[in-house]
Amino acid sequence: MRLTTKGRFAVTAMIDLALHEGKGPVTLAAISQRQEISLSYLEQLFGKLRRHQIVESVRGPGGGYSLARRAEKVSVADIIIAVDEPIDATQCGGKENCHSATHEGGARCMTHDLWTTLNAKMVDFLDSVSLQELVDQQLQKQAQANVVQLHRSAAPAAGALPLAAGEHS
Template structure:
């Protein structure tokens, strides 16, 4: 199996999404920033994940992505297959035409070995759910803070700190006689 960055990035991004989705839709910009994955690359991956009904998108302010199914129903194999990642260790791509000789029926001597490895990999990755990976992260002590609540707390703290806005009364000076010179000032005193 040749698992490239496409599959690894897709699984990483999906863990990030699953960890945060309870707080509402998760933006690709946020995932990009946290996981150091190009935003345009994430857009391509999430387009494929959406077509496979793994994620749903919400447009507009406060929009982003959420899981289209429960995290217990999404396997790592589902994610990897959705982003077109081949799960194949054979030289021939699973076609059994490694060599064009009649004696081995077109297969190389190690074809069955790699084909069996493919089966085991698919079996294993199908058995690991997105929920398993989220629980693993939470077990490592990963704590996700709801950024919306944090923003509301910051705004509330600012309002408390400065107090309610007070409109300053403009003080008006009492009318005084017009004084054009120092001499007139002396007369009015």
């Protein structure tokens, strides 16, 4: 099982939206530019997110999208399910007809229960991760990068020796 581009882009765009919505509605054009995701693709994804009441839209000048509920109330599973991303590792898509009709009338394969259990674990995990947690992780990474950058700019140039007392450069 692998997450498709649709699910990855939806989660990425939602993190971007949550990071930037403090200044008002966020345009899809801005998300598109920052995340390098096609604007038309974002329009499709956000249409689905809006129908699932995860985001709301504001029309007109200064319009865009904002979260329909607080970020801590939106799970990654909510986002992925809203954009019709299947979370299914079974061969049969959960229909229990893993083998073709030539094998015992479409019976389940021997590993069906294993993959079904994996599906449940994946949904449980994705449901346990909130959008706010992902936003907080990004803010923490940005803060760490800023500290490293400040630290580097304050460090003396490589190879420079400290001046002895009384010396002038």
